[in-house]
Amino acid sequence: MLLIRCPYCEMERPETEFRYGGEAHLVRPLHPAAASDEEWSAFLYLRVNDKGLHAERWRHASGCGRYFNCLRDTITDKISVTYKSGEAPPSL
Amino acid sequence: MTGDNRVQSGGRIDRAKPIGFTFDGKKFTGFAGDTLASALLANGVHLMGRSFKYHRPRGLLTMGSEEPNALVGVGSQESRFTPNLRATQVELYEGLTAVSQNNWPSLSLDFQAVNGLFSSFIPAGFYYKTFMHPKGAWESLYEPLIRRAAGLGRAPKARDADHYANLYAHCDVAIVGAGPAGLAAALAAARGGARVMLFDEQAELGGSLLAESAARIDGKPAADWLAATLAELAAAPHVTLLPRTQIFGYYAQNFLAGLERVSDHLASPDPKLPRERLWRVRAKRVVLAAGAHERPLVFPDNDRPGIMLADAARGFLARYGVTPGARAVIATAHDSAYRAALELAQAGVAIALIADLRPNAEGEWPEAARKAGLRVETGAAIVGTRGHLRVSHALVAKRWADGSAGRGEAIACDLIAMSGGWTPSVHLFSQSRGKLAFDETLQAFVPDVSAQAERSAGACRGAFALSEALADGAAAGAAAVSAAAPAPVSVEGAPAAHGGFLGLSPPHGDPQKSKAFVDFQNDVTARDVTLATREGMRSIEHIKRYTTTGMATDQGKTSNMNALAIASQALGKTIPQVGLTTFRLPYTPVTFASIAGMSRRELFDPVRQTPLHAWAAENGATFEEAGLWKRASYFKRPGEDVKAAVARECLGTRERAGMMDASTLGKIEVVGPDAAEFLNRLYINAFAKLGVGRCRYGLMLNEAGYVMDDGVIARLAQDRFHVTTTSVGAAHVITLMEDFAQTEWPDLKVWFTSTTEQWATIAINGPRARQMLEPLVEGIDISAAAMPHLSMREGHICGVPTRLARVSFTGELGFEVNVPADYGRAIWEAIWAEGRKVDCVVYGLDVLLILRAEKGFIVVGQETDGTVTPDDLGLGKMIAQSKPDFVGKRSLAMPDLAREGRKQLVGLLPDDSQFKLDEGAQVVDAIAPAIGTSALGHVTSSYFSPTLGRTFAMALVAGGRSRIGGTAYVTTMQGTALVRIVEPIFYDKEGKRLDA
Numbered sequence A: 001m002l003l004i005r006c007p008y009c010e011m012e013r014p015e016t017e018f019r020y021g022g023e024a025h026l027v028r029p030l031h032p033a034a035a036s037d038e039e040w041s042a043f044l045y046l047r048v049n050d051k052g053l054h055a056e057r058w059r060h061a062s063g064c065g066r067y068f069n070c071l072r073d074t075i076t077d078k079i080s081v082t083y084k085s086g087e088a089p090p091s092l
Numbered sequence B: 001m002t003g004d005n006r007v008q009s010g011g012r013i014d015r016a017k018p019i020g021f022t023f024d025g026k027k028f029t030g031f032a033g034d035t036l037a038s039a040l041l042a043n044g045v046h047l048m049g050r051s052f053k054y055h056r057p058r059g060l061l062t063m064g065s066e067e068p069n070a071l072v073g074v075g076s077q078e079s080r081f082t083p084n085l086r087a088t089q090v091e092l093y094e095g096l097t098a099v100s101q102n103n104w105p106s107l108s109l110d111f112q113a114v115n116g117l118f119s120s121f122i123p124a125g126f127y128y129k130t131f132m133h134p135k136g137a138w139e140s141l142y143e144p145l146i147r148r149a150a151g152l153g154r155a156p157k158a159r160d161a162d163h164y165a166n167l168y169a170h171c172d173v174a175i176v177g178a179g180p181a182g183l184a185a186a187l188a189a190a191r192g193g194a195r196v197m198l199f200d201e202q203a204e205l206g207g208s209l210l211a212e213s214a215a216r217i218d219g220k221p222a223a224d225w226l227a228a229t230l231a232e233l234a235a236a237p238h239v240t241l242l243p244r245t246q247i248f249g250y251y252a253q254n255f256l257a258g259l260e261r262v263s264d265h266l267a268s269p270d271p272k273l274p275r276e277r278l279w280r281v282r283a284k285r286v287v288l289a290a291g292a293h294e295r296p297l298v299f300p301d302n303d304r305p306g307i308m309l310a311d312a313a314r315g316f317l318a319r320y321g322v323t324p325g326a327r328a329v330i331a332t333a334h335d336s337a338y339r340a341a342l343e344l345a346q347a348g349v350a351i352a353l354i355a356d357l358r359p360n361a362e363g364e365w366p367e368a369a370r371k372a373g374l375r376v377e378t379g380a381a382i383v384g385t386r387g388h389l390r391v392s393h394a395l396v397a398k399r400w401a402d403g404s405a406g407r408g409e410a411i412a413c414d415l416i417a418m419s420g421g422w423t424p425s426v427h428l429f430s431q432s433r434g435k436l437a438f439d440e441t442l443q444a445f446v447p448d449v450s451a452q453a454e455r456s457a458g459a460c461r462g463a464f465a466l467s468e469a470l471a472d473g474a475a476a477g478a479a480a481v482s483a484a485a486p487a488p489v490s491v492e493g494a495p496a497a498h499g500g501f502l503g504l505s506p507p508h509g510d511p512q513k514s515k516a517f518v519d520f521q522n523d524v525t526a527r528d529v530t531l532a533t534r535e536g537m538r539s540i541e542h543i544k545r546y547t548t549t550g551m552a553t554d555q556g557k558t559s560n561m562n563a564l565a566i567a568s569q570a571l572g573k574t575i576p577q578v579g580l581t582t583f584r585l586p587y588t589p590v591t592f593a594s595i596a597g598m599s600r601r602e603l604f605d606p607v608r609q610t611p612l613h614a615w616a617a618e619n620g621a622t623f624e625e626a627g628l629w630k631r632a633s634y635f636k637r638p639g640e641d642v643k644a645a646v647a648r649e650c651l652g653t654r655e656r657a658g659m660m661d662a663s664t665l666g667k668i669e670v671v672g673p674d675a676a677e678f679l680n681r682l683y684i685n686a687f688a689k690l691g692v693g694r695c696r697y698g699l700m701l702n703e704a705g706y707v708m709d710d711g712v713i714a715r716l717a718q719d720r721f722h723v724t725t726t727s728v729g730a731a732h733v734i735t736l737m738e739d740f741a742q743t744e745w746p747d748l749k750v751w752f753t754s755t756t757e758q759w760a761t762i763a764i765n766g767p768r769a770r771q772m773l774e775p776l777v778e779g780i781d782i783s784a785a786a787m788p789h790l791s792m793r794e795g796h797i798c799g800v801p802t803r804l805a806r807v808s809f810t811g812e813l814g815f816e817v818n819v820p821a822d823y824g825r826a827i828w829e830a831i832w833a834e835g836r837k838v839d840c841v842v843y844g845l846d847v848l849l850i851l852r853a854e855k856g857f858i859v860v861g862q863e864t865d866g867t868v869t870p871d872d873l874g875l876g877k878m879i880a881q882s883k884p885d886f887v888g889k890r891s892l893a894m895p896d897l898a899r900e901g902r903k904q905l906v907g908l909l910p911d912d913s914q915f916k917l918d919e920g921a922q923v924v925d926a927i928a929p930a931i932g933t934s935a936l937g938h939v940t941s942s943y944f945s946p947t948l949g950r951t952f953a954m955a956l957v958a959g960g961r962s963r964i965g966g967t968a969y970v971t972t973m974q975g976t977a978l979v980r981i982v983e984p985i986f987y988d989k990e991g992k993r994l995d996a
């Protein structure tokens, strides 16, 4: 079980308090109607699925309820950093 | 029987405390401190089990948790029966009842040993190839046969009577293994002031020191040093000692999982004690001091009872005072077996011969053995054994330079003590994702690069000698608390032992014609491994799966390195080139019950009951489960069957009035200046202009355009909405709302509160509904003129605040009374009292589903399955076309969602008006469609309607709306049924009854 630091609570808490929320930094087009079918499909379905460092969303579901982002290594599961929604991923 | 093979003194047993037990129904006596294994050996019992595949007689190979052969079932009652326990770990208690496994009709006479005679038909990969043909034979013939013939113990037949606990713990330093290295580490860390947890799988802490009779540590006999060390650790308040606790898993971030056997060793445990505790430990630093496993030598018929590892034979003597034989042949390639020979000889065991595979044996231990007059032959190989239920002869031959051996000379013996050397236990290190390296000198994999805050110490990283292990452990413990390594303690009388051999022992004749076991638990021979390479397996992972070597519950502790060496030789590669297989958890088997812990029976899952549950139960409700909720299905009266009850509730509601508990409905309070804008973006309907006091049916899509949830949304104020959701979708909907509000539209000022459990919701439907409520409601005009359909008012009912909605899920005049949950039952009873005056009924979920389907109202999750659009449901008109965007809108214009011929919701009327279609049944366009024809769609809802006096259904059918007026067929258990395709509305098409 991972320990995850919630950037809002500023505490490390056990993984069971959190819910995974998929890839981070996906941007919903401001004007979906203007998006082509290909662009919209990509937004809906294409994910980087990286081997290695992955920016992803988690929610502190059984805590403060906030969504935040983190960088996790998909090979080792190591979470190197968590940061608030809306912030750019820190460079490592 | 008494312990015939027990020496007069020595060992850690208490000869003053005899203990009676049974094995396969036969009575035996052992002593306090014995394991089942040592007590049976003391009684001369070597035959303890039958092998997995060939049913060969087997005895003890080892003395510890790595034991592959002696698996037993323990427990006199079915409710406390545990299969597959290692006899080496089962502590003896008065009345212990154990049985052998995998034998029929008895251990000494096993008919299935015939498998052994036909064993050339069950070679490596036999699961995969031999039983493939003919088609169908696997299920009907082979699989049951194999299941009976090959297997471990049986599952208990009664429900587990014990209880199990889960514990979380945190510490500075977790130390796995309480042998010399682990104890030295614990001392150093504890002296540094750290919170230390020391785990060991055995009943007593001490590891190899428990069998150490010669060595002196710090000037004291090893046993005294051990006692003093344990006393110091036990007295330290920040140290937790956990014997009988197997750390079986090493997860990310130094998270360890351990299983503590709390009461299995007690004859009559305190019933308050759990049987086992599952420890979940988070440690800042971990010291792995897991020790090493001795390896068998791989020679033909190396598996007869009476053939065991040399240090196990020595250990049984040293710890339990048991002589495992009267006349021993020592087969070795390592110095440590000489020590075993010396100690066994001192106890009166005749040592017929020490056969050493190595050309020379010059270490301190071989010298001591020679000095003691023991016969030593170097360059000597065991090329076979004899005996049936116990070994009777070792066949000893000269080892030739070409890697083979001569014809064996039979030497009588009842014990072969063998040693191929030692394998560091790197299982947990490997689980921690640390990288291993192959040490050419040791011919072993040892920990190289740690992946976590971890350090291995002692024999598990190749520091085998007692002095090395103590020093390494002390250094690891000190490093864990950032202290300098303490000065090493002095060690005398424990010379280092060297040597080792990997792979197939030099054979006499064709090794393909004999059975030299590599993996004892899974019955894998050297021949199987070479066969796998000949059949094309190149990767060790493939060889492992093909032969099943290392895949048994012992995790290949005694077999992995020999299997790897045989494979690497067959493949012509070096051992590091072939590489190790992945070490999987658990290190030793773990009970499911300990993982479940308290989450069993009524505590398995929470049960949600509405505030009106008790009233329903008292009034004859039959409940069903909807998610975690209990919902009333119907209210049978005495003498009624289900059909009669449902008909009475249906007709009563349609003709007069019906009440239903709708409290499970999900409710979310959406508040804030941007609440309307938020809902406008989330639902397909328009909410911006919804007037205060009005309600609107809302349909929610996911971003892919498919219907996800629905519910009625009421506007209570400019900035406040009462949103309802499906009963099981509430948590998902509020999560989605939070997601959009927090991450997509953080500029919107809007907040969400789950209020499902704050409100009791009472639905009143039927032409007399208004009559029932009017006398009770205060401050709300519920007349048709003042309170139209789809409105909500706040006021009081019987003095209690209420949110009263006029909504209908039945097509009848309908109200929903929301009151604070604590008042739910009182208000329900007050309305019910009024209802009885107008002959109202109470109805359950069954009737609700029929009434709504008669009106063609959908249930999300029944008419939808995550691939259904609003237009598919005929609800396309609800889409607020004026809105530039809402969740899912763009997707509705994607080619596949906008195409012709999608499945659309239609009604079905079976030609036989009394025949009810199965929900989920396929809709087809021919009476007997050819195999391979795709279905037009499927039935989503199907009922008998008491109102219509006939059956009806809804279905999703390709191009459904254009087929209305036509016919189709629906599959049934007896062929197909003819149906008419109609509009999905069956009752009151004009909607007049809403305003009745």
Ligand SMILES: [Zn+2]
Pocket: A006, A007, A008, A009, A010, A060, A063, A064, A065, A066
């Ligand atoms: Zn938080």
